Structures are given as C-alpha cells and as structure tokens.
Amino acid sequence: MGFDDICNTSLGLGLSLGLGCLVKQEKLSHRRKKKRSWTRNDLSCPSLTLGPSEDARKAHADGESIDLHRQASSVTAMSSFLKYSVKKERDSGGGAEVEFEKVSSRVGDEDDEGGHRKKLRLSKRQSAILEDSFKHHSTLNPKKKQALADQLNLRPRQVEVWFQNRRARTKLKQTEVDCELLKKSCETLTEENRRLHKELQELKSWKPLASYRMAAAATLTMCPSCERVANGGEDPSDHKIGTKSHLFNTLSSHPSAACS
DNA sequence: TAAGATGTGCCTGTTACCTCA
DNA sequence: TTTGAGGTAACAGGCACATCT
Numbered sequence: 001m002g003f004d005d006i007c008n009t010s011l012g013l014g015l016s017l018g019l020g021c022l023v024k025q026e027k028l029s030h031r032r033k034k035k036r037s038w039t040r041n042d043l044s045c046p047s048l049t050l051g052p053s054e055d056a057r058k059a060h061a062d063g064e065s066i067d068l069h070r071q072a073s074s075v076t077a078m079s080s081f082l083k084y085s086v087k088k089e090r091d092s093g094g095g096a097e098v099e100f101e102k103v104s105s106r107v108g109d110e111d112d113e114g115g116h117r118k119k120l121r122l123s124k125r126q127s128a129i130l131e132d133s134f135k136h137h138s139t140l141n142p143k144k145k146q147a148l149a150d151q152l153n154l155r156p157r158q159v160e161v162w163f164q165n166r167r168a169r170t171k172l173k174q175t176e177v178d179c180e181l182l183k184k185s186c187e188t189l190t191e192e193n194r195r196l197h198k199e200l201q202e203l204k205s206w207k208p209l210a211s212y213r214m215a216a217a218a219t220l221t222m223c224p225s226c227e228r229v230a231n232g233g234e235d236p237s238d239h240k241i242g243t244k245s246h247l248f249n250t251l252s253s254h255p256s257a258a259c260s
Numbered sequence: 261t262a263a264g265a266t267g268t269g270c271c272t273g274t275t276a277c278c279t280c281a
Numbered sequence: 282t283t284t285g286a287g288g289t290a291a292c293a294g295g296c297a298c299a300t301c302t
Contacts, residue, residue, distance in 0.1 A: 120277095120290070120291095121277095121278070121279085121289080121290080122289095122290080139269085139270085140269085142268095157291090158290080158291085160269085160270095161290065161291060161292085162289095162290075163270095164269095164270070164271075164272095164291095165289065165290065165291085167270080167271080168271075168272075168273095169288095169289085171271090171272095
C-alpha cells in the first residue's frame with residue numbers, strides 16, 4: 001500500500017460522501033490510469049476527505065461528466081503554493097545552477113491552466129540516492145518505494161516512474177552494447193566467410209591439376225621401386241589415404257624416395 | 261473448483277518539458 | 282535572443298500475475 005494508494009483511499013472515502021457515482025466510476029476504470037489523474041494533482045491533501053467541491057456537487061447534480069483532473073485541481077488549488085518550497089543549490093557540470101527541489105510533491109504544478117505539465121528535475125542528491133538504491137535492486141517493493149519517497153520528499157509515484165525509466169535506460173544501453181557486439185561478430189563472420197570463399201576458389205583452381213594427378217595415378221598403379229600397388233585393402237580409408245599419399249609423393253618427388 | 265473481476269507492477273512507446281550548445 | 286538536439290520526468294496502453302468474489 002503506497003502513498004498513492006493512501007491518497008486514493010482517502011479520495012474514495014471522501015468522495016463517497018457526496019460523489020458515489022464518481023467513486024464507482026473510478027473503481028470501474030482501468031486501475032491506476034484514472035488514479036493518476038487524481039494523484040497528478042497531489043490529492044494527498046487531507047481536506048479532500050471532506051468531500052467534493054461545489055463544482056463537483058453541481059456537476060454531479062446536473063448529471064454532467066466531471067473532469068476529474070480539473071476537479072481535483074480546484075480542490076487542491078489552495079495547497080499549490082507548496083509547489084516549490086525549497087530552493088536548493090545544484091551544480092550541473094560547468095557552473096552552479098539553482099534548482100528547485102520539491103518538498104511536497106507536484107502539488108498543482110499542473111493546475112491545468114492550458115493543460116501543461118511542468119516537469120521537475122530531480123536534484124543531484126535525489127538522483128544519487130535513487131541511483132544507489134537502483135544499484136542494489138532494480139525493482140521496487142511498496143515499502144522501499146514509500147521509504148524512498150519519504151526520504152526524498154517525492155511521491156511514491158515519482159519514485160516508481162523513476163525506476164521504470166531507469167530500467168528502460170539500462171535496457172536501452174544494454175541493447176546498444178549487444179547490438180555493437182553483434183555488429184562486430186557479424187563483421188568477423190563476414191570476413192571469415194570471405195576468406196573461406198577465397199580459399200575455396202583457390203582450391204577449385206587446382207582442380208585441373210588434380211585431374212591430371214588422378215590420371216597419372218591410374219597409370220602408375222605400381223610403384224616401380226618398391227613394387228607396391230596402391231593399397232586396395234579392406235579399409236577404404238586406408239586405401240584412399242595410401243593412394244593419395246602415394247600418388248602425391250609420386251608426383252611431387254622421385255618414386256623411390258616416396259616409398260622408402 | 262472454475263471463471264470473471266479487480267488490483268498491482270512492469271514494459272514499451274510517446275509526449276512534454278528543460279537544459280545547453 | 283532564438284533554435285534544435287538531447288535528456289528525462291511523466292503519461293498511456295497493454296500484459297502478466299495474484300487475489301478476491
């Protein structure tokens with residue numbers, strides 16, 4: 001049970017006071033997706049449990065479909081001042097850069113004026129801690145998620161997203177490495193293939209000479225010096241080898257020397 | 261016990277924002 | 282000052298699995 005879940009629970013309870021149909025709709029919706037719409041606006045504000053705003057009630061009464069996102073935004077608007085509450089130094093590469101480290105999560109940082117989502121950059125410290133945690137274990141359990149969220153003053157959802165993105169980056173890098181290895185392997189094999197082809201061509205170019213040798217072997221069935229004929233024994237391999245070696249020696253040097 | 265509903269975590273692809281050259 | 286590229290937080294949709302009814 002993460003922070004988001006807690007938020008959602010409180011939401012459900014709170015809204016159920018006056019917006020039963022909404023809660024039902026929420027439950028029927030596809031899991032977290034709708035929930036995100038709520039939590040995006042940081043509905044952790046306890047005041048939510050008091051019930052929906054006037055707008056919500058009105059919309060409900062009128063039977064209108066309520067834009068949950070906007071509705072939630074209006075509910076939490078009062079706490080949006082918490083959005084960036086702490087300034088923190090953050091050195092990035094060349095020079096010092098001031099960064100806002102979020103303290104209370106993305107409260108209303110997308111108060112939906114224009115539907116823009118503002119993106120927060122994690123501080124060096126936050127990134128380092130997350131990175132460290134990722135090194136130990138690349139996945140999260142709810143406890144760990146909550147602990148990290150608490151430690152870093154982030155929402156559990158942010159921690160979760162960070163780990164997801166981090167895993168994706170790792171996988172992407174690994175894929176690039178694998179791709180590089182495969183590329184090299186392919187190059188090596190291509191080169192080897194080329195070499196073998198070349199060798200085959202060379203061997204083929206020797207074919208006429210080989211035919212000549214065969215013909216010569218046919219006429220020279222008996223070694224003039226040792227008076228041995230090419231082995232015609234039981235073992236064909238022996239015969240072949242004997243024939244071949246004998247033939248080769250016959251052609252390459254003096255017959256007598258070959259048989260000695 | 262089987263089957264459908266629901267919750268949750270993760271993956272993959274995309275979007276939107278931010279930073280920097 | 283503008284702009285395009287790259288990095289990345291956040292989102293969306295889908296899948297697998299566990300649990301509940």
